[in-house]
Structure formats: structure tokens, C-alpha cells
Amino acid sequence: MKNILIPTDFSENSLNAIRYAVNLYKDAVCNFYILHVEAEIDNSESNLNNHSTVINVKKTSINRFLKDIVNQAKKEFTKNKKHHFFTIANNDSLINAIREQVLLKSIDLIVMGTKGVSGCTERTVGTNAGNVITKVKCNTLIVPENAKYVVPKKIAFPTDFSINYNIDTLQPITQLINEYKSEIELLHISKKDLVLNESQQRNIEYLEDYFAETEHSFHFLTHKKMENAIEEFVISKQVGLITMLAKNLNYFQHILFHPLAKEISYYKNIPFLVLH
Structure with missing residues (x-):
């Protein structure tokens, strides 16, 4: 059983990371934990609405997006009945949230999508992926935006x-x-x-x-x-x-x-x- 953590920001880039991971371990027994990290909502965001209402609406939207991603993964990316998907929403910092899940879920591998751009300078990995691989002691697979799954011969x-x-x-x-x-x-x-x-x-x-x-x-x-x-x-x-x-x-x-x-x-x- 492999426990795989995949952070997502709901972009096509992060969806491609899920697609790649599912294909790479297509025949394995896997738990895929799809994690979205959203910063705590500031009071100033509430405007005319009640602050707690804004938070609840945002949480509902995030949970719906996570559910949609899992449904898409099951429908389009895998036919393996031994692939199990779980969703996690967290409002901590990205690094803290990932560290927490690595410990709680005994994560074997983190899979992250990246556009490979940091600011205006081309780099191999973007800021978030760079922070994860340097600050979280866990094996990490970085999937570039244009990567298409092929058997790694x-x-x-x-x-x-x-x-x-x-x-x-x-x-x-x-x-x-x-x-x-x-x-x-x-x-x-x-x-x-x-x-x-x-x-x-x-x-x-x-x-x-x-x-x-x-x-x-x-x-x-x-x-x-x-x-x-x-x-x-x-x-x-x-x-x-x-x-x-x-x-x-x-x-x-x-x-x-x-x-x-x-x-x-x-x-x-x-x-x-x-x-x-």
C-alpha cells in the first residue's frame, strides 16, 4: 500500500500531477490524498456579509471542487479498484499542512505539479514545489505542466x-x-x-x-x-x-x-x- 499526497490549487497543472501519479502507480494499491490549502479568510473580505457566512460558503466551494477532482480522477484517470481517494482541506500554510499530513497519513510520496516559473525567471521548479522539496523531508515527485505520462523506460x-x-x-x-x-x-x-x-x-x-x-x-x-x-x-x-x-x-x-x-x-x- 502506497500513501501518496497530492496538493492541488484546482489548476490544470495540479490536475496533470494527479493524472501522472495515478498512471505511474496504475497497478499498485494506493491511497491518494488530495490536499487543498487555503489561507484563513481575513475579516476585510466579508464586506457586507457576515464573516462566518463567507467562510462557510468558501469551504463549501472548496469541498465541492475537491469532490469534482476525485470524480474526474476515478472516471478518466484510473480503472484500478485498489486506488482510493481522500480529500483534505486545510487553512494552514502550505508547508505546515503538508508536514502535518505526511505524519498523520504516513505519506510515502508527495506529488506536485509545477509550471517551472519563479517570478520572471525561468527555473526548473516553481516557488511552492521548491519550498516543499527543500522544507519537507519526504520523497517528492515534481510533474511539469507539459509532462505527459509515458512508461519511464x-x-x-x-x-x-x-x-x-x-x-x-x-x-x-x-x-x-x-x-x-x-x-x-x-x-x-x-x-x-x-x-x-x-x-x-x-x-x-x-x-x-x-x-x-x-x-x-x-x-x-x-x-x-x-x-x-x-x-x-x-x-x-x-x-x-x-x-x-x-x-x-x-x-x-x-x-x-x-x-x-x-x-x-x-x-x-x-x-x-x-x-x-
């Missing part, structure tokens, strides 16, 4: 081999690989020729051993710009999913929060699985 795993890996952290990748018979492409990108230190070499050996029973390969690329290298790699290998470890700070910050050139498009189409 190729999974890219950018890493600098500088951190210690463990079975618990890597397990979500293994589950997807086993489910879809995917191949994992471990990718290192540097601006100059790589010279591995002893720690990096040990970590590579660990990954070699861990993925020994699955299709995998290591790629060492030299490129001035990491985002361009990833773009070329994603296209050439027909990558369907990018995964990375949150504690791999060097790659994590650069790939997810670095301003991107207009010609870079992978972050608009390819989902990111961030592991904690």
Missing part, C-alpha cells in the same frame, strides 16, 4: 558520487525499475576531466553492486554548463524520468534552482523524483 540519475548511498533512500528507484523493467543511467557532469577521490570511488562501487541485477550504466560527461549537458543527455537517451538525492546539494541546487536558458526544455517535460 530510461531513468536518469545525476550525481557527483560525493555522498553515501543507502538501501532505504534508493528503494523508490528500485521499485520503479522493477515495475517497468527500466534502465537507470547514472550521470556525472563536470566542467573538466574527472579525477575520482577514494570516497567517490567507494560510492561508485556501492552503486555498481546495488544495481547489479538491473540494467544500468555510468556516464561521465564534461561540459561547461550542467543544464545543457542534461538537455543533450535526456534527448539522446530518451529519458522519461530524472531522479536525484536531496542531500546531493551541489547537483540538487544547480539542477532544480539554477536559472535556465530559454533553449533548455527538459524541465518543462520530464518529471523529477527527489529522494530524501
